[in-house]
Amino acid sequence: MLRLIGCTVDAGNSSAGYVGAGPHHDACSRQTTGFGSVRGVATSVRPAQGWLTAGAKATTPGAAVDLFEYQGKQLFARYGIPVSAGNVAVTVDEAVAAADAAGYPVVVKAQVQVGGRGKAGGIKLANDAAEVRLHAGNILGMDIKGHLVKRVWVENASDISEEYYASFTLDRGAKKYLGMLSAQGGVEIEQVGEEKPEAIARIHIDPAEGLSDAQVRGWVAAAKLNPIATEGAVDILKKLFTAYTEGDTDLAEINPLILTPDNRVHALDAKVTLDENAEFRHPEWAEYAATQEMDERERAAKEKGLNYIGLDGTVGIIGNGAGLVMSTLDIVTQVGGTAANFLDVGGGAGATLLANAIEVINNDPNVRAIFINIFGGITKCDEVANGIVEAMGRVELRSPMVVRLDGTNAVEGRAILAGHVSDTLIPAATMLEAAQRVVAIAGGM
Amino acid sequence: MSIFVDKSTRVVYQGLTGSQGSFHGLRNRAYGTQVVAGTNPKKAGTDVEGVPIFATVADAVRETGANASCIFIPAPGVASAVMEAAQGGVEFIVVITEGVPAHDEARFFNVLKRDYPHVQLLGPNCPGVITPGECNIGITPGEIALAGGSVGIVSRSGTLTYQALHELTQLGIGQSTCVGIGGDPVPGTSFIDCLSRFQADPATEAVIMIGEIGGSAEEEAAEYIKTKMTKPVVTYIAGQTAPPGKKMGHAGAIISGGKGTAEAKISALRDAGCDVARNPTEIGGLMAERLRKG
Numbered sequence: 001m002l003r004l005i006g007c008t009v010d011a012g013n014s015s016a017g018y019v020g021a022g023p024h025h026d027a028c029s030r031q032t033t034g035f036g037s038v039r040g041v042a043t044s045v046r047p048a049q050g051w052l053t054a055g056a057k058a059t060t061p062g063a064a065v066d067l068f069e070y071q072g073k074q075l076f077a078r079y080g081i082p083v084s085a086g087n088v089a090v091t092v093d094e095a096v097a098a099a100d101a102a103g104y105p106v107v108v109k110a111q112v113q114v115g116g117r118g119k120a121g122g123i124k125l126a127n128d129a130a131e132v133r134l135h136a137g138n139i140l141g142m143d144i145k146g147h148l149v150k151r152v153w154v155e156n157a158s159d160i161s162e163e164y165y166a167s168f169t170l171d172r173g174a175k176k177y178l179g180m181l182s183a184q185g186g187v188e189i190e191q192v193g194e195e196k197p198e199a200i201a202r203i204h205i206d207p208a209e210g211l212s213d214a215q216v217r218g219w220v221a222a223a224k225l226n227p228i229a230t231e232g233a234v235d236i237l238k239k240l241f242t243a244y245t246e247g248d249t250d251l252a253e254i255n256p257l258i259l260t261p262d263n264r265v266h267a268l269d270a271k272v273t274l275d276e277n278a279e280f281r282h283p284e285w286a287e288y289a290a291t292q293e294m295d296e297r298e299r300a301a302k303e304k305g306l307n308y309i310g311l312d313g314t315v316g317i318i319g320n321g322a323g324l325v326m327s328t329l330d331i332v333t334q335v336g337g338t339a340a341n342f343l344d345v346g347g348g349a350g351a352t353l354l355a356n357a358i359e360v361i362n363n364d365p366n367v368r369a370i371f372i373n374i375f376g377g378i379t380k381c382d383e384v385a386n387g388i389v390e391a392m393g394r395v396e397l398r399s400p401m402v403v404r405l406d407g408t409n410a411v412e413g414r415a416i417l418a419g420h421v422s423d424t425l426i427p428a429a430t431m432l433e434a435a436q437r438v439v440a441i442a443g444g445m
Numbered sequence: 446m447s448i449f450v451d452k453s454t455r456v457v458y459q460g461l462t463g464s465q466g467s468f469h470g471l472r473n474r475a476y477g478t479q480v481v482a483g484t485n486p487k488k489a490g491t492d493v494e495g496v497p498i499f500a501t502v503a504d505a506v507r508e509t510g511a512n513a514s515c516i517f518i519p520a521p522g523v524a525s526a527v528m529e530a531a532q533g534g535v536e537f538i539v540v541i542t543e544g545v546p547a548h549d550e551a552r553f554f555n556v557l558k559r560d561y562p563h564v565q566l567l568g569p570n571c572p573g574v575i576t577p578g579e580c581n582i583g584i585t586p587g588e589i590a591l592a593g594g595s596v597g598i599v600s601r602s603g604t605l606t607y608q609a610l611h612e613l614t615q616l617g618i619g620q621s622t623c624v625g626i627g628g629d630p631v632p633g634t635s636f637i638d639c640l641s642r643f644q645a646d647p648a649t650e651a652v653i654m655i656g657e658i659g660g661s662a663e664e665e666a667a668e669y670i671k672t673k674m675t676k677p678v679v680t681y682i683a684g685q686t687a688p689p690g691k692k693m694g695h696a697g698a699i700i701s702g703g704k705g706t707a708e709a710k711i712s713a714l715r716d717a718g719c720d721v722a723r724n725p726t727e728i729g730g731l732m733a734e735r736l737r738k739g
Contacts, residue, residue, distance in 0.1 A: 170547060172660055175554055175631050207548070208555035248546055278546035280521050322628065323602020323657055326684035331724045333686040342687075347543060347584075347603065348465065375604040375611070377572050378465065378541070378584040407607050408586045431608070432726045 064250050065274040065288055068111045070153040072270030076254075079243040081236055082266045086155025095136035096129050098154035104128055105157040108135045112147040113293065120144045125157060147293070158268060162226055163256035165189045165200070166237060168244040177205040177244075181223040181237070185256040211241045225259075232265025233257070248278030297341075297364060304356040306343060313338025314442040316361035316370040316399065318354075320345050320379045328373045331431060337439030340367045347378040354387025359395050369442035370401040371434060374413075381405040381413030389420055400441055402426045404434040446648035447576035447622040448597065448639065449537060449565065450513065454580045457482040457505040457535065459526050460517030461493050469517065469541070469584050470496070476587035478580045481509040484529075502533025513537040515573065515582045520544040523569060527553045531561040539582050540568035540633070550631040557633075566633025572603040572625035575610075585610070585623065594619015595648060596732060599639035600655035601628045601662070602683055605725060609653050609681075612729030618736065621649040628657060636666035644674050651677045651735055653728055654719075656710060658684035663710040671717035677735045680714045681722040682707045 067075065070088040077083050087098035088111065099106040110122030117123060122144050124135035132154065142149045165185030171178040182200040184192045192199050201223035205211050213234075220233050236257065244252040253271040260266060279285055301308030307322070315337045319325035322344050329339045341364065345357050361370055374384050388403060400423060405413045417427055428434035456473070460466035461483025471494055474480035482505035483493055489500035499505040502514060514530040516523060516539065523545045530538045550569060557564050567574060573583015578592025589607055591614040598613075598620055600606040606625040613620060624639050626632050636654060643649045652674075656663035663682065670678050685707040711721050720735060722728045 170551060170630055172630055173662075173665065175551065177551065206555050206559075207551035208559050245548055248548055250547060275547045277520065277544045278548070281546075319604070321602055321604030323600070323655070323683045324604035324608065326657065326687055327602075327605060327608070327681075327725050329687060330683065330685045331726075334724060339686075375607045377586060377603055377607055378469070406611060407589065407604075408584075430726065432724070 065276055065285075065292060066113055067270075067272040067274065067288065068113065068151070068153075068291060069109065069270055070111055070151070071288060071291070072272040073153070073267070075247060075272055076240075076243060076267055076270050079239045079247070081239045081243065081254075082264070083270070084155040084158055084266070084268065086153055088151050088153050089136065090140070090151050092133055092136045092140065095140075095152055095154050096132050099126065099129065099132040102154060102156040106132060106154050107157050108132060108139060109153045109155070110139045110142060110144060110149040111151040111153055112144050112149055114145045114147045117144050122149060158258060158266060159261050160256075160258045160268075161261050162229070162259040163268075164223075164225060164229070164233070164258070164265075165192075165253075165255045166233075166240060166257045167251065167253035167255070168205075168241055169251045169253075171204065174204055177207055177211075179203045179205060179211070179219060179237070179241070181219055181225075181233075183223055183225050189255055205241075207245075210245075211238065213238075228263050229259045229265050232259075232263075236265055236267065243272075247272075248275050248282060249273060250275050297360070300363070301343070301357075301360045304360065305346075305353060306357055306360060307346060308344075308360060309342040310364070311339050311341050312366070313340045314366055314368040315438055316340045316343075316364060316367035317373070318343045318345060318357045318361060318370065319373040320347065320349060320375065320384075321377075324373060324375055328371060328431070328435075331435040332371065332439060335432075335435045335439050337435070337442055340364055345379070349379050349384065349387070351383050351387035351390050354384050355391035355394060358388065358391035358397075358401070362391075362395055362397055362399065367399050367442075369399050369438045371438040372401055372403045373431060373434060374403075374405050374407070376405070376407030376409060376413075378408075380409045381407060382409040382416060383413075385413035385416035388425070389416060392420065392425065397424055400424045400426060402428050402434050402438040402441070404428045404431055446646050447579065448642040448646050448649070449567070449574050449622060449624065450576050450580040450582060452479075452579045454513050454537070454582070455479045455481045455509065455511045456513045456515055456580075456582055457484060457499075457502055457509070457511035457530075457533075458496075458515050458517060459484045459502065459530065460519075461485070461496060462488050462491075462498060463517055465541075466517035467493050470515070472587070473515075473581050473583070476581040477578070478582060481505070481511050502530045502535060504533075506534040511535060513582065514539065516540045516542060516568075518542060520546070524549040524553050527566065528556070531557055531564050536564055538564060538566045538633070539571070539573050540566070541571065541573060541583050542568075543570040543629075545569040545629065547630045550629060554631050554633060565638075567624065568627045568629070568633055570629045571627030571632070572606055574622065574624045575620075576622045577620050583625070585625070589614055590623060591617070591619040595621055595650035596736075597621045597639070597643035597646065597649040597652045598623040598655070599636055599643070599652065600625050601632075601636075601657050602655060603627070605655050605681070605683060608725040609655055609728050612726060613653075613732060616729045616733050618729065618732060621646060636662055637669045640666060640669055640674060640678075644676055649676065651679070651732060653732060654678055654680045655725075655728075656680065656682045658682065658687055658707050658710070659705045661705060664713045667710070667713035667717040667719070670714070670719060678714075678717075678719045679722065679728060679731045679735060680711075680719045681725060681728050682710045682714075685711075685723070
């Protein structure tokens with residue numbers, strides 16, 4: 001039996017496999033993989049939609065939102081999945097109150113969306129209020145790989161007999177849901193996936209049919225969990241599937257799912273990614289907006305309804321459609337420039353949105369020239385042109401703009417710009433010509 | 446010949462009374478598409494510039510013989526709009542709307558597959574399909590396409606679809622059909638669905654396929670091209686310089702876990718005998734060269 005702890009232990013407390021290693025999501029997944037924590041587990045599996053990886057903190061409209069552990073656990077609890085008694089705390093006093101309510105011993109866990117929090121000292125066992133005070137005091141405000149710890153999760157420590165892994169996500173190739181379950185959960189699940197893929201039992205679930213009781217039982221049997229865990233696992237997997245589907249999550253993962261010495265099955269961690277496209281039917285998600293972490297440029301852009309990702313170059317880029325914007329980055333790089341950002345105004349952008357986009361780019365001190373690349377479909381080039389003119393009146397532009405307009409209402413759009421052509425507004429006929437001109441202004445690498 | 450749509454396609458627009466629906470629906474009609482009906486339960490009996498509005502798709506099918514639907518309904522209503530279209534009796538459903546929840550897509554795709562296997566869904570979050578000179582359904586600006594040609598186009602990205610049409614048209618190369626499949630997690634129509642139809646279409650001599658980083662749809666398409674296609678395929682993959690791990694907007698466009706990189710896709714496509722353009726401008730030139738070689 002492994003002694004303890006909310007899925008993670010600091011050195012000296014446990015068997016070798018656990019010492020100093022965080023729970024799976026500390027160890028790896030948010031940093032390195034697009035697919036939960038099981039990179040390499042399923043070669044046929046696509047990354048969960050919108051999974052955000054290390055350093056990419058952008059949360060874009062229509063994208064995905066990664067929940068903190070405590071938010072995931074609270075969500076699981078709402079679907080009846082057993083989680084440890086606990087609470088989130090932003091001060092030492094709150095942490096002590098949470099520990100008193102949860103019952104000692106407790107685990108104090110830093111709430112950050114970055115790997116390695118266990119190794120960084122962000123997860124500690126506390127046997128009494130004084131220890132909670134000490135550890136919470138140290139952990140709150142700690143910097144873990146550039147992430148400031150603003151909250152801790154304090155929960156009753158669990159005794160662990162066995163650790164399992166369970167998750168649901170979308171297999172984009174099969175166009176079906178994929179469930180994965182393993183008797184060998186815990187921090188090494190990625191390695192299990194790579195070295196012993198047969199140790200992970202997988203099922204495809206037809207989204208039109210849902211998950212049947214017989215299917216769950218067959219799946220649990222295939223995973224060869226301890227028979228004593230069967231009923232508990234079946235119950236949790238059904239509830240996790242409901243949380244996955246009704247909760248509109250891209251990923252619902254428990255690692256580890258534990259069996260306790262008194263034969264209870266219990267979720268000791270929670271990893272949940274929400275599909276932001278479903279926000280309209282989840283008013284309860286409003287609370288997550290305040291805790292999402294992103295850089296200031298990205299937050300400002302998101303508030304204006306823009307899909308923005310900050311990069312390090314000198315050419316500010318605005319385009320419509322992710323593919324065209326990526327391809328604009330490509331062509332700028334190919335002619336010797338560097339992109340300062342990815343900014344997709346999306347489909348159907350009007351003048352004000354375009355003006356806002358220019359304003360966001362203009363506020364980036366690295367930008368030396370701006371490339372506006374629009375191919376109108378649902379977006380109308382005359383509205384884009386009006387947005388450019390609006391921005392020129394509203395914003396003190398620090399950099400020249402090179403503009404390429406094609407597609408819907410392009411003739412009208414070019415005519416609007418024609419009256420404003422200057423050193424700061426340069427029309428270009430093609431994407432390649434525009435790239436060359438903008439890079440000539442911004443300078444090469 | 447062409448794929449999916451032609452002169453005989455009769456289209457009902459779900460959402461024709463909205464601002465986007467009416468702009469693009471009427472634009473499609475001006476292009477020559479048979480825009481035979483719109484739907485809106487509250488406005489049945491009225492018309493949008495002569496296009497009759499019905500309460501349901503079933504009514505529109507019965508009264509006008511519509512056999513395709515184009516959906517401009519806001520995202521929350523798309524799932525029920527798709528089911529209404531299938532129940533109403535159309536065989537081709539194009540969903541332009543973006544921002545549809547992934548679980549909705551997964552469900553209606555599989556329900557259609559189970560209950561309406563003859564129905565072809567395109568999208569969501571796609572620009573639609575155009576057979577130049579015959580039928581344009583969706584938001585593709587028809588004037589950039591050139592009729593009477595033999596090049597088929599399939600693309601995951603909307604705006605790059607237009608770019609590819611534009612590049613070919615500039616060179617005087619016409620298109621048989623151009624399909625934007627969209628970049629959502631569960632696209633109704635895949636690359637392979639289109640490639641197999643282009644391979645079978647006598648009017649198509651060569652194909653342009655435009656992919657993006659992320660996922661493995663391009664790798665699967667490469668395998669199909671290698672084993673099943675005899676017609677030449679010119680490809681472009683967007684996001685060749687995107688930093689790993691950065692999600693670039695499309696739900697599908699992310700590099701992760703070493704899979705789905707531009708390099709992996711390009712290498713698979715080259716291995717399948719495809720020409721691979723470095724940027725969208727090169728697509729036209731490579732295709733012109735292919736067609737010259739025959």
